[in-house]
Amino acid sequence: MSRRSAGFVNTWAEVQRQRQRQYEAEQRRLREADRQARAYQRHAAQEYKQYRQAEAARRTAELDARVAALQGLLAEGCGAPAFSASALLRSAEITPFDPGPLAHPVPLPAPHQFQAQGGWTAARRAQAQAEAQARYEHAWHAAQAAEAQRQQRLAAARQEHTRAAEAHLTEVRRHNAAITEAVDGVRQGDPESVVEYFSAALYASTAWPEGFPRQVTAAYDAAARQLVLDWELPGYDVVPEAKAVRYVPAQDQDKETARPVTQRRALYREVLAQSVLLVLRQLFAADEYGVLDSVALNGFVGAPDPATGRHGQIFLATVMARREDFTELRLARVDPVSCLTDALRGQLTARPDQLTPIRPARRPRDVGDQVVTHGGAGEEPDLYAMDPLAFEDLVAELFRAMGMEAVTTQRSNDGGVDVDALDPAPIRGGKIVVQVKRYRNTVPPTAVRDLYGTVQDVGANKGVLVTTSGFGPGSHTFVRGKPLELISGPELVDLLHRHGLRGRLGDAAGRTAPAAPAPPPADSGDHNVLGLTWSGTVALDVCALVCRGSRVLSEDHFVFFNNARTPDGSVRALTPAAPDRAALRVAFDALPDEADRLVLVAAVDPETDPHADLAGFTDACVRLLDPARAELGRLEVSDGRAGETALVLGSFRRRPSGDWDFVLGGKGYPGGLEQLVQDYGIEVE
Incomplete structure (x- = not known):
């Protein structure tokens, strides 16, 4: 009995020891995990600290680079090429006519390619020979027809090239004649021609940094052979207020070291x-x-006068320089202040930061001849040439004119916000953050995504991006369904004018707004209409991409709800007519030579029904119509599938013969149009 009891106790004790070992092992595992977590946190904190320190160093380097650029303004500008009227002349050279694939005649079939097939009996051999002859004759006539069509298209292409060449030569001759006439006026000392010429020289210069103003009022004294002009200078804020940036780990924030006032003023x-x-x-x-x-x-x-508070022109420098004195200077090596005030005997205010004015010796209005102003109050201000801060002020003023409260933000640490606005309207109103981009090229989608991040970070009701340029399809696609609004340059000018403000894109000295898209080709009848029909109630956007292989030629060759046509007008959206629910106009012969396919896609409209998919997209087909919308044929396309919100319907592909064949698609995308267009090289997110 005692032996059995001892065995039971030993078994129980062993179980307890195993549990203890398991418990200790678990504790060791937890301690190790805790140790690793603390090590990871220390490493992450160190990496975060290094990142913030690197960012502070980067910002300091940017400040140093801005100061260095300001200090080297004159030396850098002296290396810029001198303005010459001959540089404005255009070349009359015409690109030779390139027929491309049309240069190659359609090969005629050879009889030996159509040999009789089979036939064990004389009658069957005769029948086979007759069938081979029929196939040969059919192929020969088809080749003859294709060759005739090629020759017609070649003649039309050559005629179009001749017409375009003649139009180009006419425009070149007109432009060059105007330049020659202006130069003749300068040679003769015509005051207006002289002022326009030298104003163009100042505007066309590449020596001015981005953001420097370019406003001039000028007159020419022909008797004294003297040009008298008022030229706008950059404001005090062109010199960075901060000298350096450092990261303070204890407060987890950046601290700016202010630039000494005396250093900044100097x-x-x-x-x-x-x-x-x-x-x-x-x-x-x-x-x-x-x-x-x-x-x-x-x-x-241009600033408020400290004495009156009224905005006006405050003169900070004046000089009268004779050519013979100025040409003796070695500008790249002079001390600018000493050169201006001593060598040229000019005046420069001692306290420009306090807007202490000096008195100009001679103003353009004193000359007596016609005074010409560019970029000033005498005409619409050029938004491209406007000071960046003044441009932000103008946008804030526009929002105020639209009935909102709006102020510009601080010039540093603004969190990506240039203007804070508050719309007092109930329901649709609220806080609005505004970013301002004074660009000439298309605003990249990254700027739009950054604005969306800012809207979310600050808890705003809406974000608005205002630019002097425009936005690509990727940006328009990204903002769909989001509290974002994009205002392009032409739209901005229209809003300014409608609310009593002034602004334009471009100026008379050659800086113009982005060229308007070329007009679509005339309705000569050489096009087709693609009408799309389908069953179901799902609302769709039907789009087209002009591609080379699987890559769209450019964002402008993506025809969709915010880009109704390609630059050459060969593809454009149309208003559908029953029974079609969407329609496109396509001039296949006018598609770019580098394009070899036209891809048709359909995507759910997330604004109409954000929860819909393509399960309801059935019984779909593309109707091929002539210009009068008479049906020529039907192209069946795939049905949609549950969970997908975008679908490649198919693509027209250019064959070596120049004809276009339709290839059925069917690839679906759960991520909608954004995911689909990424496959074709359009940046969305």
Whole structure:
């Protein structure tokens, strides 16, 4: 009995020891996991600290680079090429006619390619030979018809090339004649021609950094052979207020070290002197016709007058420079302030940061001849040439004119917001964050995505991106269904005018707004209409992509709800007519030579029904119509599937013969149109 009890106790004790070992092992595992977690946190904190320190160093480097660029403004500008009217002349060279694939005749079939097949008896052999002869004759007639069509298209292409060449030559001759006439006026000392010429020289210069103003009022004294002008100078904020940025780990924030006031004032004064000297250098360098003996130049900034509070021109520098004195200077090696005030005996305010004015010696209005102003109050201000901060102020003023409360943000640490606006309207109103992009090229989708992130970070009701340029399809696609609005340059100008404000894109000196798209080809009848029908109630957007292989030629060759046509007008959206629910107009012969396929896609409209998919997209077909919309044939396409919100319907593909064949699609995308277009090379997110 005692032995059995001892065995039971031993078994029980062993179980307890196993449990203890398991418990200790689990504790060791937990301690190790905790140790690893603490090590990871220390590593992550160290990496975060290093990242923030690197960002602070990067911002400091940017500040240093801006200061270095300001200090080297004159030296850099002296290396810019001098303005010359000959550079404005256009070449009359015409690109030779390139027929492309149309240069190759359609090969005729050879009789030996159509040998009789089979036939054990004389009658069967005769029948086989007759069938082979019939196939040969059919192929020969088809080739003859294709060749005739090729020759017609070749003749039409050659005629179009001739027409375009003649139009180009006419425009070149007109443009060059106008330049020659203007140059003749300069040679003769015509005041208006002289002012326009030298204003163009200042505007066309590549020496001015982005953001520097370009506003000039000028007159020419023909008797004294003197150009008198008022030129706008950059404001005090062109010199960075911060000197350096450092990261403070204890507070987890960046701290800016302010630039000493005396240092900032001295650098700004140096920038003003460099700007005045650079204007003089550009004017005398552009005087290839010898019409300037001297230049009277007054530099001003546009700002509220400290004495009256009214916005106006405050003159901070003035100089009268004779050519013979100026050409003796070695500008790349001078001290700008000493050169302006001592060598040229000009005046420069001692406290430009306080807008202490000086009195100009001679103003354009004192000349007596016609005074010409570019970019000032005498005409619509050029949004491209406007100071960036003034442009932000203008946008804020526009929002105020639209009935909202709007203020510009601080110039640093603005979190990606240029204007804070509040729409007091009930329901649809609320906080609006505005970003301003004074661009010439298309705004990239990354800027739109950044704005969306800012809207979410600050808890705004809406984000608005305002630009002087435009947006690509990727940006328009991204904003669908999001509280974002995009305002392009032309739309901005229209809004300004409708609310009593002023602004334009481009100026008379050659800076123009982005060229409007070429008009669509005339309705000559050489096109087809593609009408799409389907069953079900799902609302769809039908789009087209002009591609080379599996890549769209450009974002402008993606025809969709925010881009109704390609640049050449060969593909454009149409209003459908029953029974079609969507329609496209396609001039296949006018498609770009580099394009070899036209891809048709359909996508659910997320704004109409954000929860729909393509399960209800059935019984679909593409109707091929002539210009009068008479049906020529039908192309069946795949039905949609549950869970997918975009579908490739099919593609028209260019064959070596120049004809286009339809290839059925069927690939679906659960991520909608955004996911689909990424496969074709369009950046969305």
